Each structure stands twice: as C-alpha cells, then as structure tokens.
Amino acid sequence: MSTPQLQALMRETLGGAMQAAGLGADELWRGYVAVGGSELPGVVDDLLTGRQAIEPDQYDFLAQAINDHAVSLGNRGAVPYFHQLCGA
Amino acid sequence: MQRDTNLQAGSYTLGLDAPVREVASPDDDGVIGDSGFEPLRVAYHTMPLEAVLDAVVRSAEVRLRPLARGTGLVVLRTGWGGELRAATAGAEHLEPLQSATAGGPAFEAIAGKRPVVVADLDGEQRWQELTSAARRAGIAAILAVPLDAEPIGSALTFYLVGRPRSGLLGELRPVVDDASLVVANAVAFARHELVAAHLKEALESRDLIGQAKGVLMARRAMSSENAFAVLRDMSQRTNRKLRDVAQYLVENGELP
Structure with missing residues (x-):
C-alpha cells in the first residue's frame, strides 16, 4: 500500500470511527492526551483533515482514544491499530 | 467553596432617566455591572451556572415589575449540548411550552436575532398551547428579546400583564445588555471550568x-x-x- 493510500485509509478509519461513536474533535483531543498524545488540538485537526501526515504512533494514540470512548459507552473498541490496519 | 448568591437587582423605572450605560466588564471580583443604574450583579465565577441563570431571570423581572408577571430564559449552543433554562415562579409552567421543536417566541427571537412581540394572544396561531396557558394565567402579552451573547443563542421571555407600550424595547435595553454580559460570561466560565476538569x-x-x-x-x-x-x-x-x-x-x- 502506498503512503498516500495508507494516509487516506488512516484518516477514513479515524473519521468514520469518530462519526460512529459520536465523538467530537474536542473530546477526541482530550482522550488523545489522556493516552499519551502530545500534539495540540490544531495539529490533531490537521492530522484528521489531511493537512499533515499521520505518523503511526499518532494514529495509535487517536485509535486508542476512540476505542476508550467506545468502551466507556459499553461498546467494543473496534478501531484497528496501525500494525493491524496495514497488515504489518 | 462558599457560594455567593447575593443579587442586587434593585428597582428599575422604565424609561425614566435611565442613564447612559457605560461598557461593563468583569471587575477584579468577576462581578459584572455598572454603577449607572441598579445593576445586575452576579458573581458568576463563584456560583453554579444554574444559579446565575436564575439570578438573571429574577433580576430582569424585578426591573420590569409590575408589568412582568413571569420571566424565562433559554440558552442554546452552550458548547456541551442541550439547552439551559431558567424561569421565575410566574413563568415556570409556561416556559416548557416553548421548545426547539414546538417553537415559541424565545426560539423565534434567537433564530431571527430580533425581539418577538405577541401582543394579541388570541390572534397568535403558531404557539397556541403557550398562548392559551398564558391567557389562563392572566397574561396579556409575551415579549421575547434575544440576548447579545454570541456564539451562544439565548433569549429572555417576559410574560406581561399589559400590552407592551411603544418604546418598551428601548427601555429594556439596559436590562438586556446586563443579562447578555452575565449569560455570556457565565457560560464561558462554566465551559472553561468543564474543559479544565476534563x-x-x-x-x-x-x-x-x-x-x-x-x-x-x-x-x-x-x-x-x-x-x-x-x-x-x-x-x-x-x-x-x-x-x-x-x-x-x-x-x-x-x-x-
């Protein structure tokens, strides 16, 4: 999978999961910080909208934040981590 | 933490020698108001948001007595979903009759960003449940005035025992300005507290x-x-x- 394809897949995966979980940008950022993410809200927004490339570790922080939100709602955290997403 | 529920609403005489309002801003105590006329003084930084909104409607009503028999406040787009409401005793049973789905003068005032006057309750067809209940309560007219508290959408609804006279909206300006400042600051403060806690x-x-x-x-x-x-x-x-x-x-x- 090429880098642009992988970037698009990561964005689509995160964006779709956010929408499915009803998770807003502010809440996602707080969850991202809670699991170890260290970028500012604007940077996270850039990652999600494609203005900035998503590094694997940042993707995993965001995926974890969405999964934690799902778990807190009594659901299963279903967002794959980076190595699962790209089959590595 | 000790909650300061002190509210100095004072009296307010409509249209009589209302002084020019100076720009009000929070002083060191976080209290909004000016000294030009009896101000709405609400220590929004030490009070729960609900208590601040209660203080706003009580204060607004005090200033419009005896014309107002009930006052309501609805606040939308606070940033955490849903809506906030407050009402004085005379409006408690009326305010729930206006809502985002059923509509109502306050919601129309917020959407249109201009005051809505229902001077003829019998002739108003859009909000019959509200106007019927108001009429049974001895209300003659309803006046909803949007607050200037963007991006929050909010409006005060006054339930009046007489028809609003010409010039009433202008006379209400200081009341609305005060309420706008307090609501905007109280919601912003509450939002920041929530974000800080998160x-x-x-x-x-x-x-x-x-x-x-x-x-x-x-x-x-x-x-x-x-x-x-x-x-x-x-x-x-x-x-x-x-x-x-x-x-x-x-x-x-x-x-x-």
Whole structure:
C-alpha cells in the first residue's frame, strides 16, 4: 500500500470511527492526551483533515482514544491499530 | 467553596432617566455591572451556572415589575449540548411550552436575532398551547428579546400583564445588555471550568499510563514504545480502557 493510500485509509478509519461513536474533535483531543498524545488540538485537526501526515504512533494514540470512548459507552473498541490496519 | 448568591437587582423605572450605560466588564471580583443604574450583579465565577441563570431571570423581572408577571430564559449552543433554562415562579409552567421543536417566541427571537412581540394572544396561531396557558394565567402579552451573547443563542421571555407600550424595547435595553454580559460570561466560565476538569482527568490518566509503562520498561527491559504496545494490545484484548489496564498494572504489579 502506498503512503498516500495508507494516509487516506488512516484518516477514513479515524473519521468514520469518530462519526460512529459520536465523538467530537474536542473530546477526541482530550482522550488523545489522556493516552499519551502530545500534539495540540490544531495539529490533531490537521492530522484528521489531511493537512499533515499521520505518523503511526499518532494514529495509535487517536485509535486508542476512540476505542476508550467506545468502551466507556459499553461498546467494543473496534478501531484497528496501525500494525493491524496495514497488515504489518 | 462558599457560594455567593447575593443579587442586587434593585428597582428599575422604565424609561425614566435611565442613564447612559457605560461598557461593563468583569471587575477584579468577576462581578459584572455598572454603577449607572441598579445593576445586575452576579458573581458568576463563584456560583453554579444554574444559579446565575436564575439570578438573571429574577433580576430582569424585578426591573420590569409590575408589568412582568413571569420571566424565562433559554440558552442554546452552550458548547456541551442541550439547552439551559431558567424561569421565575410566574413563568415556570409556561416556559416548557416553548421548545426547539414546538417553537415559541424565545426560539423565534434567537433564530431571527430580533425581539418577538405577541401582543394579541388570541390572534397568535403558531404557539397556541403557550398562548392559551398564558391567557389562563392572566397574561396579556409575551415579549421575547434575544440576548447579545454570541456564539451562544439565548433569549429572555417576559410574560406581561399589559400590552407592551411603544418604546418598551428601548427601555429594556439596559436590562438586556446586563443579562447578555452575565449569560455570556457565565457560560464561558462554566465551559472553561468543564474543559479544565476534563484536562485534569486526562493528565491524571496520562500520568498513570506513564507509570505503567515505567513498570514494564523496568521489568522487561523494553522501550517506551514497546511498553505502550503491550498496554495497548492488552486494552484491545480485554476491551478495557487503556487507563484501566495501566491502573491494574500499577496496583497489582501484573497485567490484567
């Protein structure tokens, strides 16, 4: 999978999961910080909208934040981590 | 924390020698108001938001007595979903009859960003449940005035026992300006408090995860990245929040 394809897949995966979980940008950022993410809200927004490339570790922080939100709602955290997403 | 519920509404005479209003801003005590006329003084930084909104409607009504028999306030787009409401005793049974779905003068005032006057309750067809109930309560007219508190949408609704006379809206300006400032600041303050509380919680979680990573790094001689991967995979396998996995490890010395 090429880098642009992988970037698009990561964005689509995160964006779709956010929408499915009803998770807003502010809440996602707080969850991202809670699991170890260290970028500012604007940077996270850039990652999600494609203005900035998503590094694997940042993707995993965001995926974890969405999964934690799902778990807190009594659901299963279903967002794959980076190595699962790209089959590595 | 001691809550200051002191409200100095004072009296207000419509249209009589109302002084020019100076720009009001929070003073050192976080109190909004000016000294030009009896101000709405609400220590919004020490009061629960609901108490601030209650103070706003009570104060607004005091200033419009005896014309107003009930006053309501609706606040939309606060940033945390839903709507906030407050009402004086005379409006408690009327305010629920206007809503985002059923409509009502306040919602129309917010949407149109201009006052809405229902001077003929019998002739108003759009909000019959509200106007009928108001009429039974001895109300002759309803006046809804939007507050200037963007991006929040909010409006005061006055239930009047007489028809609004010409010039009433202009006379109401100081009341609306006061209420706008207080509501805007109180909602912003409450929102910041909420964000701060969430951030505190997030940072505590982050610290706990850091401790758990430290345990794994020390015991298994692994990198920080690999320690995170261990916690992350355990979170996924057990469908637990990462924080909970970390807490278990820190407290029990082993993974769940």
